[in-house]
Each structure stands twice: as structure tokens, then as C-alpha cells.
Amino acid sequence: MILLLTNFTSNEVQMWLPLLEQALPAEQFCVYPDLPNLADIDVALVANPPAGVLATLPNLKLIQSLWAGVDALLRDATLPRDIPLARLVDPALTQAMLETVLTHVLSLHRQIPAYQAQQQAKVWQQLPQPSAAERKVAVLGLGHLGRVAAVQLKQLGFVVLGWSSRPTNLEGIQTFSGQDGLQTMLEQSEILVNLLPLTDETRGILNAQTLSYLPVGSSIINLARGAHIIEADLLAALDSGHLQHAILDVFTTEPLPTDHLFWHHPQITVLPHVAAATNPITAAKVVATNVLRLRSGQPLEHVVDRTRGY
Amino acid sequence: MILLLTNFTSNEVQMWLPLLEQALPAEQFCVYPDLPNLADIDVALVANPPAGVLATLPNLKLIQSLWAGVDALLRDATLPRDIPLARLVDPALTQAMLETVLTHVLSLHRQIPAYQAQQQAKVWQQLPQPSAAERKVAVLGLGHLGRVAAVQLKQLGFVVLGWSSRPTNLEGIQTFSGQDGLQTMLEQSEILVNLLPLTDETRGILNAQTLSYLPVGSSIINLARGAHIIEADLLAALDSGHLQHAILDVFTTEPLPTDHLFWHHPQITVLPHVAAATNPITAAKVVATNVLRLRSGQPLEHVVDRTRGY
Numbered sequence: 001m002i003l004l005l006t007n008f009t010s011n012e013v014q015m016w017l018p019l020l021e022q023a024l025p026a027e028q029f030c031v032y033p034d035l036p037n038l039a040d041i042d043v044a045l046v047a048n049p050p051a052g053v054l055a056t057l058p059n060l061k062l063i064q065s066l067w068a069g070v071d072a073l074l075r076d077a078t079l080p081r082d083i084p085l086a087r088l089v090d091p092a093l094t095q096a097m098l099e100t101v102l103t104h105v106l107s108l109h110r111q112i113p114a115y116q117a118q119q120q121a122k123v124w125q126q127l128p129q130p131s132a133a134e135r136k137v138a139v140l141g142l143g144h145l146g147r148v149a150a151v152q153l154k155q156l157g158f159v160v161l162g163w164s165s166r167p168t169n170l171e172g173i174q175t176f177s178g179q180d181g182l183q184t185m186l187e188q189s190e191i192l193v194n195l196l197p198l199t200d201e202t203r204g205i206l207n208a209q210t211l212s213y214l215p216v217g218s219s220i221i222n223l224a225r226g227a228h229i230i231e232a233d234l235l236a237a238l239d240s241g242h243l244q245h246a247i248l249d250v251f252t253t254e255p256l257p258t259d260h261l262f263w264h265h266p267q268i269t270v271l272p273h274v275a276a277a278t279n280p281i282t283a284a285k286v287v288a289t290n291v292l293r294l295r296s297g298q299p300l301e302h303v304v305d306r307t308r309g310y
Numbered sequence: 311m312i313l314l315l316t317n318f319t320s321n322e323v324q325m326w327l328p329l330l331e332q333a334l335p336a337e338q339f340c341v342y343p344d345l346p347n348l349a350d351i352d353v354a355l356v357a358n359p360p361a362g363v364l365a366t367l368p369n370l371k372l373i374q375s376l377w378a379g380v381d382a383l384l385r386d387a388t389l390p391r392d393i394p395l396a397r398l399v400d401p402a403l404t405q406a407m408l409e410t411v412l413t414h415v416l417s418l419h420r421q422i423p424a425y426q427a428q429q430q431a432k433v434w435q436q437l438p439q440p441s442a443a444e445r446k447v448a449v450l451g452l453g454h455l456g457r458v459a460a461v462q463l464k465q466l467g468f469v470v471l472g473w474s475s476r477p478t479n480l481e482g483i484q485t486f487s488g489q490d491g492l493q494t495m496l497e498q499s500e501i502l503v504n505l506l507p508l509t510d511e512t513r514g515i516l517n518a519q520t521l522s523y524l525p526v527g528s529s530i531i532n533l534a535r536g537a538h539i540i541e542a543d544l545l546a547a548l549d550s551g552h553l554q555h556a557i558l559d560v561f562t563t564e565p566l567p568t569d570h571l572f573w574h575h576p577q578i579t580v581l582p583h584v585a586a587a588t589n590p591i592t593a594a595k596v597v598a599t600n601v602l603r604l605r606s607g608q609p610l611e612h613v614v615d616r617t618r619g620y
Binding site for chain 2: 095096099100102110115116118119122124126127129131133157254255258264270274
């Protein structure tokens with residue numbers, strides 16, 4: 001039996017459940033907190049699950065996340081360590097993230113924030129307009145989303161650099177890894193896009209030191225997790241003029257508190273965590289694929305490596 | 311001899327002239343108003359030229375514009391009617407316009423203006439986020455720039471429609487023409503991109519009537535000429551809530567007068583005519599190609615059809 005273990009509203013449950021039942025017609029479902037015999041549950045579909053529940057399920061064989069990021073799940077000390085945990089890797093979510101990356105990279109490339117400031121001041125002035133081929137865009141994180149984004153940016157004509165914790169190759173993209181590689185890449189990054197998973201290694205990766213490596217006048221786009229950036233260090237880098245602009249979709253506290261300085265900072269664009277929302281219609285099919293693999297004894301897809309954290 | 315006949319500043323002339331001399335080493339150049347024997351001039355390179363001068367050149371064989379648009383030139387009653395007039399069609403300019411189209415279509419697609427309004431009000435709210443495949447983008451004008459833009463938008467996943475005054479085909483794009491076709495297309499256009507040439511036929515093409523065909527909540531992007539839109543009609547359509555947003559790069563009067571209502575309208579983004587600036591480095595090479603074709607008796611490229619006006 002499949003347990004839907006989430007913090008969803010009843011409206012959200014009513015949206016998800018028929019889609020899951022349609023994608024998995026042979027399965028029985030139950031929805032937390034309305035639980036049957038716990039021993040009957042062998043699959044849990046989770047999204048911000050209440051702590052402790054998973055540990056009470058004696059026959060669990062698969063924990064399937066309904067989100068792409070699993071950092072919050074992994075921080076839960078009660079999460080069973082020996083049950084496969086799968087991330088949601090959904091082509092529709094990838095496409096959404098791709099659109100997000102292009103939207104914000106192009107906005108910074110074409111100095112839209114600067115033109116908006118000019119509009120408010122009624123200033124008619126043409127700013128320098130290098131072509132994409134003269135613009136270096138760097139992608140932090142070369143997992144599935146990072147690789148797709150880097151390739152698409154390259155196709156649009158940008159000079160693309162990419163960094164991942166471990167060395168990797170990507171055609172047409174100059175790749176970097178490790179701490180030295182990070183500094184070398186950041187020193188060339190006019191527009192930096194963060195798509196890293198949040199792990200012990202990447203928490204606070206954008207701090208006073210690493211932000212200082214960026215060229216004067218560069219900008220950053222954070223689409224990953226708020227905890228990747230030390231917020232005070234970012235504010236200092238913007239206020240000093242070292243950084244030109246930051247587009248932030250994620251924050252250490254969400255929703256962003258109303259008294260937070262980011263809301264009214266002229267060099268910060270605040271977005272309410274909308275880079276790539278899970279689409280229940282497509283996600284239900286992706287989830288179904290993994291459940292059917294479990295039932296037929298095939299290897300599960302997108303299982304998280306607990307030692308890497310993603 | 312080649313005459314540079316423009317309203318360029320001396321700084322601009324000093325930028326252009328060496329590039330032209332380098333691209334056409336066998337040619338002699340003169341710069342208005344410093345004119346030699348008028349009978350020696352057989353090519354004029356023009357950018358907002360002073361009226362009347364071209365008519366005084368007895369041996370003119372080619373008028374080569376340094377801009378893509380020639381509507382202002384054609385409105386000059388003193389323009390010689392029997393001398394070939396060529397537009398600037400520069401791959402670098404095409405690439406710049408392509409980047410501009412993508413920048414603004416993606417911004418509207420992802421509701422960035424609405425999120426900016428939310429930021430000012432400190433509102434954390436996720437808005438509906440259809441994918442590109444669920445978004446209809448319509449391109450007005452299927453000339454060189456319009457066709458390239460339509461194809462690229464299609465590649466990014468949008469549903470793309472296109473309109474031109476005369477019927478044309480474009481793979482994967484639903485095309486329309488004529489007045490009936492215009493209405494049919496506008497009725498489906500969630501995001502409308504104007505890339506038309508300015509002619510007697512297209513002047514004021516976006517007016518109270520045609521704007522009323524657009525779906526409620528749709529948005530427009532004008533990258534062509536201010537005179538394509540009846541400004542009062544656009545304001546009315548925005549104020550009534552029929553249209554959601556307008557991104558305007560061009561205006562009937564440029565620079566946009568400081569007392570113009572557009573500057574502070576919350577549903578209008580004002581840009582200072584920066585969609586695609588001529589790049590002297592690449593443009594000099596394009597101009598040289600046409601001059602060399604003239605010298606060797608080959609057909610000239612991108613000659614304007616005076617009856618069509620582009």
C-alpha cells in the first residue's frame with residue numbers, strides 16, 4: 001500500500017490522489033494521518049513529511065520524494081537510513097527550470113534591472129550591450145538541471161562555464177571542480193547561476209570570500225537553496241557595489257519575513273520560490289514509473305546517495 | 311567615392327570611418343558636410359541623413375542604410391526614387407534582436423512584472439506557471455527578424471503564431487495574413503511581439519479595434535516602431551485591465567518626453583530603443599559586401615522595394 005505523507009492541504013491532496021490512482025490503478029493508497037495497518041505500507045510518497053512517521057513503518061521499501069530537492073528530508077534525524085530514498089526527476093520540472101534560468105540570465109545580460117531604475121528616474125540612456133558571445137555565464141552545479149541549463153545557454157550563444165564538486169565534462173562548456181576550480185571560475189563569472197544541491201559541502205558556498213572572487217559588476221541568480229548563500233555577505237557585496245544585482249528565488253527562511261532587508265533592496269529581485277514548481281500531472285507519472293520498477297524488481301531510479309546528500 | 315552622410319557625432323564618425331576603410335581598402339571616403347566634387351560620389355552610407363543632400367549627387371548608384379529600418383528615409387520627399395536603397399541586414403543585429411525577443415517574451419511568460427509588483431508590496435505568492443508549451447506567442451511581421459525570432463521561440467517550446475501582410479509559410483509556425491488573419495491570430499495571442507516594418511499599411515496597426523481582439527490578460531512587446539501603436543488606445547486597453555502589460559522599446563517621439571504618461575505607468579516597461587543597436591564592427595563588413603557587389607556588377611543585397619516600403 002502507498003502512503004501519501006505530506007504537508008499538503010486537503011485541496012492539494014484532492015488534486016494529487018486521483019492522478020496517482022490513475023497512474024497506478026493496481027495500487028491502494030492511504031493519506032496521512034488516516035493510516036491503516038502500518039505493516040501494509042511499503043511505499044511512502046513524501047513532501048515535507050511530518051518527522052518520525054517514516055520510522056514507524058516496518059515494511060517500507062521506497063521513500064519517493066515529490067520534490068527535486070531532498071536536503072530537508074536528509075536533515076530529519078528520524079529518516080530511516082536503510083530504505084531507498086528517490087528524488088523527483090521530472091522532464092516537466094527540468095523544462096520549467098530551464099525556462100527560469102534563461103529568463104533571469106537574459107534579464108541580467110540585457111541589464112533589465114538597470115533599465116527599470118532608469119525608467120523610475122525617467123532617464124533615456126542606452127547602456128553598453130555586448131552580445132551573448134561576449135558574455136560569460138557560469139553555472140554552479142552540473143547535475144541534471146545544471147547540465148541541461150548550461151547546454152541551452154551555450155546554444156543561445158553565451159560563453160558558458162560550469163562547476164561541480166567532482167570533475168565532469170560537458171561538450172562546449174569549460175568545466176571546473178574543487179576549491180581551486182571554484183575560484184578560477186568565479187573570477188570569470190559575469191552572471192553566476194546557482195543550481196547546486198544543498199549538502200554539508202555546499203552550504204554557505206557563496207560567502208564573503210567566494211563572492212570576492214567575482215568580477216566587479218557581476219550578478220548572481222540563486223535558484224537552489226537559500227542556505228547556499230551567506231545572506232549578510234551577499235548584502236555587503238551588493239552594498240559595496242562589488243556585485244551589481246542578485247535575483248533570489250530561495251531564502252534561508254521561506255516565506256521571506258516581511259521585515260527582511262531583501263524585500264526593498266534596489267539590487268535584489270525577490271521571487272517566491274517559483275523556479276520550478278512540481279506539476280502533479282507529470283510528477284504522478286514519474287512517481288508511477290519508480291513504483292512499477294519496485295513492483296517488478298527492476299532497479300529504482302534517482303535514488304539518493306546518502307553520503308553525497310543528493 | 312563613398313559619402314558618409316549621417317547625423318553621427320564626431321566621436322561616432324571616428325569609430326565608423328576606420329572600420330569602413332579597413333573593410334573597403336580600395337575605396338575613397340568623404341564625410342558630410344566636407345564634400346569633394348559631388349560628381350565623384352557614387353555611394354552614400356546613410357543614417358538619419360540631412361534632407362536634400364542625396365538629390366544633389368548626380369552619379370549616385372547606391373544608397374546604403376546603416377540601420378535596419380528605412381521608414382524615416384522613405385518619408386523624406388527629397389530621397390531619389392530611382393537609386394537603389396539597401397537596408398542593413400547584419401547577422402549580429404539579427405542575433406541582438408533575437409536576444410531581445412527572448413528576454414522579453416520569457417519575462418512576460420514568467421510574470422516577472424507581476425512578481426516585481428509583489429516584491430514592492432512584500433507579497434510572497436506563487437502565481438500560475440504554465441509551461442512554454444501551454445503559452446501562445448504571436449509574432450507580427452515575418453520578415454528576416456520575425457522569422458528567426460519565431461523559429462527560436464518555437465525551439466524553446468512555445469506555441470508560436472505569425473502574421474505577415476502577405477501569405478507566407480514557416481515550418482512549425484501557424485501563419486496568418488491579411489485583415490481577417492490578423493483578427494484570428496490576435497484572438498489567440500497571449501504574448502504579442504511586434505517586429506513589423508513601418509509602412510502606410512502597418513502604421514497604427516495596433517489600435518482600439520485590433521487591441522480589443524487580444525484575449526483579456528494578454529501582453530504586448532513593441533520592438534519595431536512607435537507609430538505601429540496608437541498610444542492612447544494602448545493606454546486605454548491597459549487601464550481597463552484588458553491588457554496586462556506592455557514592454558515598449560520604441561515610441562512615436564524619441565527620446566520619450568519626460569512628461570509622457572508611459573514613464574510611470576505600472577503596466578508599462580519603457581526601454582530607450584535598445585532592441586538591437588547597429589554594431590559598427592560587424593555592420594562595416596556587411597556594408598562592404600554590398601559595395602563590392604556594386605563594383606563587380608553583381609546584384610545588390612537587401613534592396614528596398616519602394617512600393618512595399620521595406
